[in-house]
Amino acid sequence: MRIDRLETFMVAPRWLFVRLETDTGVVGWGEPVVEGRAETVRTAVHQLAELVIGSDASQIEDLWQRLTKGSFYRGGPILSSAVAGIDQALWDIAGKSLGVPVHVLLGGAVRESVRVYGWVGGDEPAELTDNISASIDAGLTAVKLNASGRLGPIATPAEIDAIIDRAELARDVLGRDRDFSLDFHGRMTSANTKRVLPLLEHSRPLFVEEPVLPEQGHLLRGIVDATSIPIATGERLFSRQEFLPVLQSGVAVVQPDTSHAGGISEVRRIAALAETFGASLAPHCPLGPLSLAASLQVAFATPNFLIQEQSIGIHYNEDAELLDYVLDRSVFAFTSGSIKRPVGPGLGVEIDEVAVRAADQVGHAWRSPIWRHEDGSFAEW
Incomplete structure (x- = not known):
């Protein structure tokens, strides 16, 4: 069972979904997102697709190692979140292919x-x-x-x-x-x-x-x-x-x-x-x-x-x-x-794919608020 296709969807209010489809028709879903940086994570997910497409969907740990360590520069919120959503989708595929919940x-x-x-x-x-x-x-x-x-x-x-x-x-x-x-x-x-x-x-x-x-x-x-x-x-x-x-x-x-x-x-x-x-x-x-x-x-x-x-x-x-x-x-x-x-x-959750695809047509551009103190200096949100 190999991964044939990877898609991402920008859905309101501030989320990003990823969909992995295998050559056997089993589909897995995940949510790779950094709030306020969904577009950046989306780009990272599609770059990581180079390591995912054509791979054996059941080899979750080996894929995780390649996704996290396959570049000389590693870690950080963007890459870790991109990996997170793909990892969720792989576990979803594993559970669906065996007919059991991930737990x-x-x-x-x-x-x-x-x-x-x-x-x-x-x-x-x-x-x-x-x-x-x-x-x-x-x-x-x-x-x-x-x-x-x-x-x-x-x-x-x-x-x-x-x-x-x-x-x-x-x-x-x-x-x-x-x-x-x-x-x-x-x-x-x-x-x-x-x-x-x-x-x-x-x-x-x-x-x-x-x-x-x-x-x-x-x-x-x-x-x-x-x-x-x-x-x-x-x-x-x-x-x-x-x-x-x-x-x-x-x-x-x-x-x-x-x-x-x-x-x-x-x-x-x-x-x-x-x-x-x-x-x-x-x-x-x-x-x-x-x-x-x-x-x-x-x-x-x-x-x-x-x-x-x-x-x-x-x-x-x-x-x-x-x-x-x-x-x-x-x-x-x-x-x-x-x-x-x-x-x-x-x-354990069934995603409404019609609603997701419709939401992606609209997309979103959510950003974290910028706060300032009374003197005009930056304040943590």
Whole structure:
């Protein structure tokens, strides 16, 4: 069974899909994308097609080695994401050709359901309260919210109080039987973390995500030691080698993205590495249906899995919704805050190819916002 054809599709709101077709007619789908750089990743995927077309689709590991190491210059978000989508599609083909879900090929399920969380927006207390309540009504038992907007190198008392107030509001709405996490998006400095995190301990977030930028991983040990709140990071890390020092710093949760960090093959290995440090896996996934499906397959076969991010109903996807590209939406249904184990072959999701091809005709050009401080200097988004 050899790969005959590779196609890519730019689909709203900000995603890129890849479709691999074999000479036997089996089709595999994946989601290779860097948010805001979809066109660049698309070019990388088609360049990598030189190594894929004509290859044996069942040789996933050998292809992964060639795709990641077949050039003198390696790694980085663009290449790793391009490889990730192809890798997902290869696993999809493998599962479909054998008639089993991917998690069976990864050693079998270790759980029957995967707990998920959703994003909630809102800047004003009433709006945030309503959005958290809506997530509960939708069947979720956990949410994530931005901890703050732009922050200066040393936050003002008002900025600190606003962070604490958001956390306490979330805890009040959710009660003690549900969870929330706070995403700092790398907006904090080390100085800010030492002031803010101890003040957040009273509201007991599930974890605090990316308190500092990924290139400041050398600061994580001091942050971990300064708080009892579990520290999570990893959405902008792309390999086991990049996760090793982060794990050595003592983080409690790793968040590789199955569409960024080399696909199912590498995220599975990152999870195993994390397990040796007693850390949990919570895959990053604010993306589309294929990224979520791939993440779930890993989650069902991973003993040290914690919780899965997903973007169904996410507040900033205005042009399209994850379920718009899926034929059977029930595979992503929430039951008691979880998604049940998929039984379909491959990634376990049926893509609406007509909708995908129509979306590609329109395309998109999504870009990350550019933020600035009041003095005009650059601010982290």
